[in-house]
Amino acid sequence: MFQKILIANRGEIALRVLRACKELGIQTVVVHSTADADAMHVRLADESVCIGPPPSRDSYLNIHQIVAACEITGADAVHPGYGFLSENAKFADILAAHNITFIGPTGDHIRIMGDKIEAKRTAKRLGIPVVPGSDGAVTEDKEAKRIAAAIGYPVIIKASAGGGGRGMKVAHSEADLEVALQTARSEAGAAFGDDAVYIEKYLQKPRHIEVQVFGDGAGRGVHFGERDCSLQRRHQKVWEEAPSPALNAEERAHIGGVCARAIADLGYSGAGTIEFLYEDGEFYFIEMNTRLQVEHPVTEAITGIDLVHEQIRVASGGGLSVRQEDIRFHGHAIECRINAEDPRSFTPSPGTITHFHTPGGLGIRVDSGVYSGYKIPPYYDSLIGKLIVHGRNRVECMMRLRRALDEFVVDGIKTTLPLFRDLVGNADIANGDYDIHWLEKYLAEGE
Known part of the structure; x- marks a missing residue:
């Protein structure tokens, strides 16, 4: 150690x-x-x-x-x-x-998964289902039109080196495609220093499902279940939960097994997250994050396993502490990302926190580094804390979340707490009936 x-x-x-x-x-x-x-x-x-x-x-x-x-x-x-x-x-x-x-993983594995095109090729080779699209970067508009016609509109243009929604444009017809390609290439070059783009089928109402995986670097891999991260704004996650309300036990076991085997075959070491779009019972690989995720606490809540402990153990040469059959899932967990932002415009709100009180009680966890009197600097990400709630089932979890949000106090700056208080009372959210476009439509309707 x-x-x-x-x-x-x-x-x-x-x-x-x-x-x-x-x-x-x-x-x-x-x-x-x-x-x-x-x-x-x-x-x-x-x-x-x-x-x-x-x-x-x-x-x-x-x-x-x-x-x-x-x-x-x-x-x-x-x-x-x-x-x-x-x-x-x-x-x-x-x-x-x-x-x-x-x-964390080796530099080589970070490089492979950091290149969206190479990551997709690798995923396909490892037996992970991928979104229909180009096999690599698309450099000619004529080639782009041929691929788009073959997979069918709408299509999405993505930056090979991209992330966070930059360098992503949707084309609903051939007439849109040329402009979408030019815009995506321009954004990608400015944001990442690499204007390479590729094309994928654009799914209409997918959910964002991700699988938490671990490898020991020596041919063993396990999964810790999935998380549903479909509530997003501008491709940034806002609310995450585990397990997903959209999956059944058979789908959950299937995609988890696929990912665990892939990680083992790759010889991957440490924590990783394999992300998918899910629609009509099918999973489509998006990317793999070769690090710990912001939303890892919901997985910890339903498994009882400390993922940072596991990271340190694997990196020190101790191997995985659990086998797949040892991992059991209990109840339901939801995480809300509390940002120092206006809850409607999402304008950053740096400043001094005059009062900070976190909720407590059974099943409540708050991960935050701020305190009363702390000054939020304007230089970094606006995340100031995460509220994680666990219950025996999703209904209990939602009831507990509502209570916890009512107790949470952050004065002196604006935060996204009011947004979550609205969401927890929404019928679609209560029913787990949402996709990756739901939140932006909800916010647009409220303007």
């Missing part, structure tokens, strides 16, 4: 990883920008190192500074959390060259 882990992140995920390290008796080092000097994870860590000014490029994305912090403090491993450098293959390679363990 590791002696000292450096946590290369900030906010609630840095605190989440820190807690796991303390439970395992591992010393902790956190890095921080000058803007985060008063953050909770900085206060609670065994050691802290300031690595630069507020801009992420000068601090949390500064590989040189983070490696130097490891060497100064004697950290023998780095946990990247999510975001920032968590899916940076170069970072993983550099750490390995310095004999520092990256708590």
Whole structure:
């Protein structure tokens, strides 16, 4: 097991990883920008190192500074959390060259899954169902028209190196296609420095289903069930739950087994999430995230397994702590992402939190690094906390969530709490009857 882990992140995920390290008796080092000097994870860590000014490029994305912090403090491993450098293959390679363990997959696996076209090819080879579309990047408009005609309109153009909804355009007819291609290429080049795009069939009312997987790097793989992340705004997840209200036991076991076998065949090490669009009983691969997900707590709630503990165990060479037959699912869990944003316009709302009170009671978990008097900096992601609620079934979970939202108090800034109080009373949400377009339509109708 590791002696000292450096946590290369900030906010609630840095605190989440820190807690796991303390439970395992591992010393902790956190890095921080000058803007985060008063953050909770900085206060609670065994050691802290300031690595630069507020801009992420000068601090949390500064590989040189983070490696130097490891060497100064004697950290023998780095946990990247999510975001920032968590899916940076170069970072993983550099750490390995310095004999520092990256708590995550190899740089090669990060590279494969970070390229959307190569990821799709790999998924297909591993037996994972994929969305009909081009086999690789589409460079000629004539070729794009041929592929689109073959798979049928509407189609979606996606950036090969993309994410977060950038470089994605829908074409409903051949007349739309040329403009969609030009726009997607332009956005992709500006956002990612790579204007390569590919084409897929655009599904009309799909759900977003993702499977939590783990590999030991030596040919063993397991899955921890699925999560439903269909409530999204601008391709960003807002509300996640497990298990999905849309799947039956047979579908759940089937797609979980497919993913676990694929991870084993790939020789993958650590945590990963295989994401799908699901429509009319069929699963279609979107991408694989080679890191811990923001929404991992809902999986922990229904399995009782600490996924960060598992990450650390695998990275240290201890292998998986469970076999597939050991994993049992209990009840239902929902996570709401609490952001420092206006609940309707979603404009960021940095500032000082004057009062912060979290809900409690059976089945309630709040992952947050903020506190009364904490000043939300304007430089980073607006997520300030996650409310995770667990119940014996979905009905109990929803009732508990309603109560927890009523207890949650954040004063001094605007947050998305009012949105969740509206959603928990909506009939479609109560019935689990929604798709990836539902939330944006709901918000548009309320304007």
